[in-house]
Amino acid sequence: MKNASNPSVQQFKAFIHEHPLLIKEIKSGEMSLQEAYEQYVLLGEEDPAWGKYKAPQDNNESEDTSTNQLYQKFWKHIEKLDVNQVENHINDLNGAIDNIVTLIDQFKQFRNSQMGQSQSDNFFYKPKD
Incomplete structure (x- = not known):
């Protein structure tokens, strides 16, 4: 060699x-x-x-068949899926997300207004004689 x-x-x-x-x-x-x-x-x-x-081929073949079975089950569920129902759920979820974003924006505005008041009070603070 x-x-x-x-x-x-x-x-x-x-x-x-x-x-x-x-x-x-x-x-x-x-x-x-x-x-x-x-x-x-x-x-x-x-x-x-x-x-x-040689390497045992049974593992690869069994993994391939189990993967194929998984895909077949997945596609059976997809075929049974009602597209209109999925669309309704997506719209509901979108509305919920919009509400959460609005709530967060309101919280930020409230916090900023609170921070602004406390900073302005401290900025012009003059002790009385």
Whole structure:
């Protein structure tokens, strides 16, 4: 494996990335990289012995099916949704937000007027003799 530009080495690199359990075994010291490469050259990519080093695909497939089921449920609920009712709720919410903004503005005005009075009282304060 001294020559990294060798096509078989490049193929082996790609093969290693497809077999994460083989990488794990090499890193743990159960097999050396040289041994793995020699077996790769002798057995070839298609040998059934490499099957035990592939990542389990069941997790990805089960996640895909559960995601698809979730999307299907979501779209069923969307299809049942009454658009007019949603629009009414949005309008009600918009009105509530407007009322809250008005209340906040009134509170700010009240606070500013209170602050203005106390500052003006202190600014012109002169002690009586």
